[in-house]
Amino acid sequence: xxxxxxxGTFDLIHYGHINLLKRAxxxxxxxxxxxxxxxxxxxxxxxxYFTYEERKAMLEAIRYVDMVxxxxxxxxxxxxxxxxxxxxxxxxxxWKGKFDFLADKCEVVYLPRTPEISTTKIKDELxxx
Numbered sequence: 001x002x003x004x005x006x007x008g009t010f011d012l013i014h015y016g017h018i019n020l021l022k023r024a025x026x027x028x029x030x031x032x033x034x035x036x037x038x039x040x041x042x043x044x045x046x047x048x049y050f051t052y053e054e055r056k057a058m059l060e061a062i063r064y065v066d067m068v069x070x071x072x073x074x075x076x077x078x079x080x081x082x083x084x085x086x087x088x089x090x091x092x093x094x095w096k097g098k099f100d101f102l103a104d105k106c107e108v109v110y111l112p113r114t115p116e117i118s119t120t121k122i123k124d125e126l127x128x129x
Contacts, residue, residue, distance in 0.1 A: 002028030016114035025064040
């Protein structure tokens, strides 16, 4: 079984997230999503609209997602690859090159983002109404 992992906050889930998850799952047979915890987001200066538990429940309801784990820090990516026996590490292409150091552990794939949508864009549009 080919195992894939991706990381993200997945707040205000939209069709861009669904596209990413669908294409990530297509890279293998089993998709692990490492979801940024509320504490980790705070450390990055981000505040999610939905709590970790709410975002986790939404992700678990998406058919492409097989497992959701918490992302607590930047460094855990290396240990997650070993712990979950990961074959493919997937991120959006806005992170291109940032995780190439993982290539000695697994295949690293950067997928194109859905250009016309983002959580930031949604928040900005709602704020400006």
